[in-house]
Amino acid sequence: MNFLSENIYYIGAFSLIFIGLYILLVKKNLIKVIIGFSILDTGIYLFLITIGYIADGTAPIFSKSGLKADRMVDPVPQALVLTAIVIGVAVLALAVSLAVRLYGHYGTLNLRKIKEQRW
């Protein structure tokens, strides 16, 4: 029980990552694969933020006096995730548009039925 309460953030982040990976490996429908990709993305953001967390930390903004610098969380993972979220949205839009084109060409979203696809 102690192990679970100490590592609950790691467990949550990696649950999302593994749910996403499982969907990528197993599902046949292209839309479901894209949703799995998005869940995998979310898990990675959560994991990066979790790595930078410091116990009882505050946000790294000196918005009022009296905030101590040694109790602030690590700003580097937050800066990485900030840009990664916007990039994730753009890549998701590109994937959805590819799915639209594939459906227009083959008439199906089932990855096993698309001829040139060998996975």
Added chain:
Amino acid sequence: MRKLIGIILLTIIAAGISLSLKEIPFGIPKTIIGNHFINKGIEETGAINIVTSVVVGYRSFDTLGEITVLFTAAIGLGALFSLYKNKKTVIYKEPASLIVYTGCRFLFPIIVLTGIYIIIHGHLTPGGGFQGGAIIASAFLLMYLGCTGKRINYKLSTIAEAVGGLTFITLGIVGLITGKDFLFNFISKGEPASLMSAGIIPLIYMAIGLKVGSELTGIIDNLIEKSQ
């Protein structure tokens, strides 16, 4: 069979990751560079929001690369749909009711104003160009959903995108000429925690906000109009 292989693979990966994560306990300070940014960030960049000073101060060259990734994705999406011949199936669009239409027109300027506020105060409060740009794009998404039939002005959107990108690069080159590095902070840093502080950081964030907002709006426009 595929499910079994998937579960076995994931179990192996999970075992490996849990072994390595045992060495990284949760909730203690880990990086030296993060401490340097927090202790010296205000002095070196002038922004009291340390995340901003990392994104457009210390790592602004990487941010330029990330903007380029976003730009490439938008171009790819536009190229995919520009070759797309849809079969001219006439979809009857029901016009929005008066309440929805009026509500959208009432909310649209307020959402855009919130986005601009978040972009301009990026170095003082949580927020910045990426978040504010996404909020502005959400205002245009509301317009597309609520006021059916209205579309953005293509020329204006292209100009906004080009101005955003060119401002970023021009600021970098001016820094190269006047200072010694690309994206050197050549304007005086001012007093911390005031609106006119942090040198070129607010200017870069405005350029990023312009670019992200117009690009996400273009993506929404392509997806809604061309894929029907």
